[in-house]
Amino acid sequence: SRRQELALLMGLNFFFFMFSQAKRCDKKSLLTVRTECQSCSLNVGTKCPDGYTKVTNGSVGVRDCRYIFEIRKYSLSLPGCRHICRKDYVQPQCCPGHWGPDCMECPGGASSPCSGRGSCAEGMEGNGSCSCQDGFGGTACETCADDNLFGPSCSAVCSCVHGVCNSGIDGDGSCECYSAYTGPNCDKPIPECAALLCPENSRCSPSSQDETKLECKCLPNYQGDGRYCEPINPCLQAVCHPHAHCTYLGPNQHSCTCLEGYHGDGQVCLPVDPCQTHYGNCPTESTVCIYDGPGQSHCECKEHYRNYVPGVGCSVIDVCESNNPCHRNANCTTIAPGQPNLHTFCHPLSKSEYNTSTLSLLCI
Incomplete structure (x- = not known):
């Protein structure tokens, strides 16, 4: 029903409000201004600027200034009065590990920005990008910068000559040899393999049970028993981010593409907040951009403005x-x-x- 829809909408708005506040670490300060100096007798009714509270309320103010009174061709400098006005000012700031006007989480999460392997451009003026340490890459510094590197520090280099290296942050650098090669670095040929006649997509390799014997095993990037080998499809193993689409490119090859409303390298996908870039096309003078969800936002009038017109903005309330x-x-x-x-x-x-x-x- 309409009532249930409104209740759900209000609940979602409250959730987004509370969620956004949890990411904010605003800094509070006190601003003090003084009104324009004028005759003390006229200063009693002077009001403070909008949002300020008159500290000298109920009096003519403080007698610490002079004002100019012009009468015909003469200008007189007379002692005058002015009021002191104050207001609490909140400087919006993001908590550590967050960035942009809406304080989105940095890639890798606020508790470990950039996976602990780089620095995030955080703060309200930041863009949330990661500057990765040497050897690391990816949106959240979650991978090695080069496919030939491996280990937790991505500093070790693979040494496979005729084979595929177990590379990456979680890799150990071990080699899986191509047909007719063996050894830790897959650099030792096996002449006897010529007589084995292994089927398509398989290779000749020392037996796993007895290294003095040869057997047919599936090629790297294929799986099976050696007699029948089929290409490995990584997309069946949820290798991409939950908000990414996996495309099969060939044996054990794939690409990850973030879904609409998200951005990243596919391994890490972050929600797109239109308010973070160009303020969601909201005119900044009279409107504010409100984040509604991944890839969605809307414009609302600022205080003292009304009647929003798309692409134009809001009108000042007289x-x-x-x-x-x-x-x-x-x-x-x-x-x-x-x-x-x-x-x-x-x-x-x-x-x-x-x-x-x-x-x-x-x-x-």
Whole structure:
């Protein structure tokens, strides 16, 4: 039903919100600003910028400034007042091991970025890419940079002359020899193999039970009993990432391609967050990009904006129309989102009301 769909949507939004907060390590700080200096008698009603709290609330403010009053061709520098305004400011920051505006996990996971074999470009300004240590490669530094390297440090070099090396981070460098060759490095020919006549896709090799005898074994990248050998299909062994598609390319050969909405080398696939690149095509001045899931996002209006138009952005809310904070004898103009500017037209008091020590103004 419609009600169940709405409940599910609200639940998903709450999940994404809580999940995103778990990846944030925001830094809190206190910002302090001062209002424009003006006559102390007029400063009582001065408001702080939107979002700030007036520390000097209920008073004329602090008398620590001077302002210029112009009357005809003369400019007077007069002692004035201004208010102190403060607000708590939260500097958005990602927790270690996360990157981008939405604080996505670094390849390899936040607990071990880049599989512990490289450094991740983390932080909100980072792009999540891994700079792997020498000898390592892959999206998450999960493989050896060269197919001829093996071992946990990818520093050992395979030495197979006529065979296939057990390479890679988990490999031990052992050689599986081609037909008519033997030895640790597959560099010793076996002349007697010519008379064995092994079938297609098999090879002549010393027997596993008795090395003085010869037998037919399947070629590297094939499997079987030596009399019948079929090519190995790696795609049947879940060799790719769960969010990748495996393509069979030949005997024991394959390629992994990340599914739509994900990116990576196929061994490691990370969700694509459109907000991380070009802000999901959301106009940055008036909108924010909201991540909805792998490869999906939408734009929402920032505070003090409304009426989103795709490709254009949102319109500034006119504070003077929606919530005019000005005096009835003042002109209100929205000079910035959420910030009105008061243009007050005043004239000096009559001579009988004029005080030589204080220049007072009366608004009309």
